[in-house]
Amino acid sequence: MTSVRMKSQCGVAIIEFALVVPVLVLLSMLAVEFGRAMYQYDALTKSVRDAARYLSIQLPGANIAEARNLVVYGNLAGSGSPLLPGLTPAHVPDPTWQNVGADPIIRTVTIQVSGYTFDPLVTTAFGFTFPALTFSDIRATMRSHQ
Numbered sequence: 001m002t003s004v005r006m007k008s009q010c011g012v013a014i015i016e017f018a019l020v021v022p023v024l025v026l027l028s029m030l031a032v033e034f035g036r037a038m039y040q041y042d043a044l045t046k047s048v049r050d051a052a053r054y055l056s057i058q059l060p061g062a063n064i065a066e067a068r069n070l071v072v073y074g075n076l077a078g079s080g081s082p083l084l085p086g087l088t089p090a091h092v093p094d095p096t097w098q099n100v101g102a103d104p105i106i107r108t109v110t111i112q113v114s115g116y117t118f119d120p121l122v123t124t125a126f127g128f129t130f131p132a133l134t135f136s137d138i139r140a141t142m143r144s145h146q
Contacts, residue, residue, distance in 0.1 A: 022126045033120045033130055040084050044113050044138050047071045047083055051095075052140035055109045060097040060144070067111060068092045084116070091116050097144060112139035 051067040054076075058067075068089045069078035082088070095111040114137045120130040 026126055026128055029122055029125055029130075033122070036121070037118045037133060040118055041135060041138070043083055044071075044087075044116060044135065045140075047074060048111055048113055048138050049140045051092075051111045052109060052142040055095055055111060056142040056144045060107070060109070064094060067095060071111070071113060086119065087113075087116060107144040108141050109144045110139055110141040112137050 048071055051070040054070055055063070055067050065078075066076045069076055071092050072078070072082050072087050072089050073080055074083050078089075091113050093112065093114060095109055097107060097109050100106045100108055113135075116135050116138075118133040118135065120132065123130055
C-alpha cells in the first residue's frame, strides 16, 4: 500500500516548484529594481545637497556651471562619467538665490534636478512590465554665507 502511495506522489514537488519559481523570481526582480531606484534617488539627493552647500559659499550667480557639474559628475571640473545613467546637465536648471526674512535678511540658494527618469534593467518578465519612473523634482535649499 505504501509503494502505491509513493508512486502517486512522484513528481509533485517538481510541479509545485515549477508553479512557484516564476512568482519568486518576479518578487526578487521587483526587490532589486526597487533597491536600484532608491539608490539612484539617494545619489541624486546627496549630489544636489553637495551642490547647494558649494553654492552657499559662492557669490550669487557665480560658479553655476561648476555646481551643475557637481550634481551630474560629482566633481567641479565635469570630468568622468555621470553619477547616474542618463543624468545630464540639462536636468539641472539654474539655481535661485532669495532673500528671506526682515531683520536680519537671510539669503538662501536653491538648486534642483528636474525630470530625471529611472530606467529598470529588465523591462519585462513573465508578462509583467517594469515601468520607467520619472522622479519628482529633487531640490535642496541652504543659507548663503555671501
